Amino acid sequence: MGKLYVIGVGPGDPELLTLKAVRIIKESPVICVPKGREEGSSLALSIVERAVPLDGKEIIEAHFPMRKTKKQGQGASGKWQERQGAEEKDELNNKWNEIAETILNRLRKGSDVAFLTLGDPAIYSTFYYLYDKLNTLHPGLNTEILPGVSSITSSAASAKISLGLADEKIAILPANYMGDLRSALETFDTVVLMKVHKVFDEVVKLLDEMDLLDRAAYISRAGMDDEKVFHNIRDAGPEDLNYFSMVIVKK
Known part of the structure; x- marks a missing residue:
């Protein structure tokens, strides 16, 4: 079983990457990066590419659809919003499970995976939504979280x-x-x-x-x-x- 590294890559300047982050990224055969839109690019990946050669590595681009449901209204409109919220919640849940299974598939094959996140993983990072899914699917997952400049x-x-x-x-x-x-x-x-x-x-x-x-x-x-x-x-x-x-x- 491989090890999952969660790496804070800082706010944007590649020179703010820590020495340990650079080393782990170099050593990891699989890189997973979050994207806010399916057609967009990953800012976290663009930061790392300016500091670390990624040739020969598998890059998994994970689309994280972050949708929020506003407070429910009353009457028919409120019921429609409630249904819409439930549908979006199911879609999000399915997407989290899909991404988690993709990462676990690589880990089960013995490959270490470096998951890149902007700033510091502990501060408003999308990763912690995924972390809950990973631990549910594979309790006791070998994970190390590397702090970054927020x-x-x-x-x-x-x-x-x-x-x-x-x-x-x-x-x-x-x-x-x-x-x-x-x-x-x-x-x-x-x-x-x-x-x-x-x-x-x-x-x-x-x-x-x-x-x-x-x-x-x-x-x-x-x-x-x-x-x-x-x-x-x-x-x-x-x-x-x-x-x-x-x-x-x-x-």
């Missing part, structure tokens, strides 16, 4: 911001938790808001209301070649907003 720490480094000193409190929130943001900003010394592109205007409005605009930095595509850092969040325009975006508020 987009959070990469953003803080680029903006030259300390996330926490002494007994300061830190909060990390995905942007879809806008309802919790005011409370977090009131309670914590540092607040990191991830994937803010869809709610950027609402974030700026709230920061203005709380007199925190001057304490907020906006970072776009941290660690990538086209990274942008705005120490004054007011300077960020619509063209600077994208999925890989982050706001750090340091009081």
Whole structure:
């Protein structure tokens, strides 16, 4: 039975790959990479390809269809959404099982598999959905998880911001938790808001209301070649907003 390695490849700069990550990738005959869309390319794979020769390795591109179901409505519309949610849940479950079986097939043949994931595997990584499936199908699976540089720490480094000193409190929130943001900003010394592109205007409005605009930095595509850092969040325009975006508020 082979061994499964889960490798955090960092936010985008191949030079941020750890020495151990490079070694394990070189030694693994099978590389598994996640993709958000079937027709798209894997960012994690593109990072590694700039640092490690992958000639002769089997590359498994795993499409992870991440769909979310909104809160159910009432009446006929709500019932339709409920049915749609159940269908999507079944589709997702089938896809997770398919990917898990593909990986287990290679492991059972004695091949080590390196599963690549952006940033650090412990922070909002798709892999942990798959990890549950793998352990259900094969309890006691030999797995090693290699940490990587997260987009959070990469953003803080680029903006030259300390996330926490002494007994300061830190909060990390995905942007879809806008309802919790005011409370977090009131309670914590540092607040990191991830994937803010869809709610950027609402974030700026709230920061203005709380007199925190001057304490907020906006970072776009941290660690990538086209990274942008705005120490004054007011300077960020619509063209600077994208999925890989982050706001750090340091009081």
